[in-house]
Amino acid sequence: MIQPRFSNLPPGFRIQRETNTEEFFINMGPQHPSTHGALRLALRMDGETIVELVPHFGYIHRGMEKQAESMSYLQYIALSDRQDYLTAIQNNLGVVIALEKGMNVGVPEKGEYIRVMLQELGRIASHLVFYGCFGGDLGGQTCLLFGFKEREMIHDILEEVTGSRLTTNFFRPGGSRYDVPDTFIPRVKAFLDHLEDAMRDYERFLSKNIIVLERSIGIGVLSKEDAIAYGCSGPVLRASGVEFDVRRANPYSIYDQFDFDIPVFHNGDCYDRYKIRIAEIHESMKILRQCIDKFPKDGPWRSKEKPVRLPVGRYYSEIETAKGLYATYVVAATTGEKPYRIHTRGPSFPHIAALNKMVQGHKVSDLVTIMATLDPVIPEIDR
């Protein structure tokens, strides 16, 4: 019988297993181009095969929750931008909905339309970055250029509306900071027409590409049971065959007034996770087109401004960002402008927790593919 080479495994490694070949450890990160930020992965290898993976977080832990305790609610909206910066506009909404529940203010119809449109634009922007990084991590730098090209157009629109490209800090309880300019609707329309063409090209470029097919089909399979048990959400969960989307399950804002599908795929491998995001871009475009048709010409775009003071209680909100379920839990111990505690549940954290399940038995190069299809944003995990 062959003894395991390491009788004392480093912290985190648990699987008891005997190997025939030499067993060794690889460290990946915290500065590594394909860990999407400052994430460190420790790998235990059997020859070229990954036996076990242990993620090490905290390299970008910025103590946001501690800081939030001495900030006002409004200031925290600005911090939420910096959690998942690819979908900053969506995080804003998550925080704001929780505050609205506490303050009990509603949003007029035009305000809701502005919200939904910016949400979907944010979702498309994030999925375009995914498209680029997925291609880039597989070795196709061209995809990176493609994905960012259309994303810049969304940023132009966002900049015109919110004044900022990335960290938008836009929504407020009762509506938003500003009204949208008159050019907003024509620009979104023009962008959608352009994106329709562009997506056709992009899909043709990757979806049938033999390298992509070989490197993603059957790689990193996450079963339905595992996906639920690890708390995955968003495209990762839906690619494993679970139809769960907060927009459909617990509709917030006015998502119950639109006609769109929730794409679901059943294999749970990397290729499905790629396909589902492409399908979601198309669904978002569908919602945007409906918004353009129904967009109220006039009417108030926000409700009466009130001081942001929450009565004692605990408030919870959840929304569906591009990555998955984003929940905010606000605890107000005294009526006032400052929270007692704010906690954020980001969608990427459970995905990395489930990573160990997905990579076992694969090679390191497959790990890169799997990481790309999980599309994690590390500052949102560490906060």
Place this chain on the structure above:
Amino acid sequence: MGIINFAPKILDPIPGGKYVVNAIDYVVNWARANSIWPLTYGTSCCAIEMMSSSMARYDIARFGSEVFRASPRQADLFILAGTITRRMAPAIQMLWEQIPGPKYAIAMGACTISGGPFIYDNYAVVRGAQNLIPVDVFVPGCPPRPEALFHGLLTLREKILKETCRNPWHEGQPKDVSTMDRYREAAKTWAALEEMKDEEMAEARAKFKEENPDYKSSFKPIRVKKEDFPEVERKPFRRVGLTQLELYQKLHDKFPGITFHTHSEDPIETVLANAPADRPLEVMVEPEDYVAVTEFVKNDPEFKMDFLIDVTAIDYDDHFDLVTQLRSLQIGHKIFLCVQLKKDFSIPEEKRATSLLASVPTVSHLYPAAEFKEREVYDMFGINFEGHPDQRRIFLDKDFVGFPLRKDFTHPEMIRRPV
């Protein structure tokens, strides 16, 4: 030290030699300044703007820096894109030491200049990259636009063009992390400048009045009318699954220890029946029942809470509230189980800040998702999870002292926010 560093010593004394040295400088600087290869490094938000700047729209290739190298050994330029945390700091210093000289650093974004949005009440963020490595150019912004980064690059180019082999590039020393509060320093300078400006303005005004005694301003303030917004009633989002009252009654029948806390005087049933449709039910569970209740709601066909949203905690004076947030993917309702954990005050006072004050059984065998979440609670609050398979700190270093999300947490590096 290349051979060109000896060139001035040999050539300068020779008549006409200094022109040769200048020519060498010209060629070397031209080569260096036009192809600065940055390192692929980015921790957070600013990294995305750095990526944008290398893409088609902005195209960093126009400035000769499109070759992002993944290995520090092939890079010349360290663009510090993103917040620097105390845990990341040693890695950054190591990366800097691995880059071969001549090497340059650009601090991109408010975070790397002073700590940016994370300066006050923060125990994790290093306030400025210049505390770690010598920085050549600072690019302000949060995040800086790609154009701003290009301005930084061009500024660095100018700096490189001024180098000569008479006064060659030399490596600065990595530094220790200091706790200087740059914001307050800057605010003081700013206030002094403002005062100076006020005095000057007052002087100028007095002088003007002396020279034109009968001048009358034609300025009239106008009032912009504030837009009138209506008050809008909030419509709670649609309810899914069982109502709060049904959930509560079903749970209460099974576990009589379960209670519901409310601040109103009405009976619990009325409060629950009138609660907004989109508020999840939050019940208080006895610590002894905690695992049993969790197991029950997970497996019971009427509850089917198969999805763990989160495990988190709240620190109060004498107890922690551990909140386990569960939802049912199939039915759609949510239950928050709140466990009140009394703090163990038998621990001597001076040791309390560093010891685990409460203990609760883990639920990670029921929900694998709970494993990492419980590690987070352990890390941030110092709550012990009995039977947890791998209880270690998750976000902070293993030698970090104290538990940051406790209300009485103090850290030597923390600066209080001025009020």
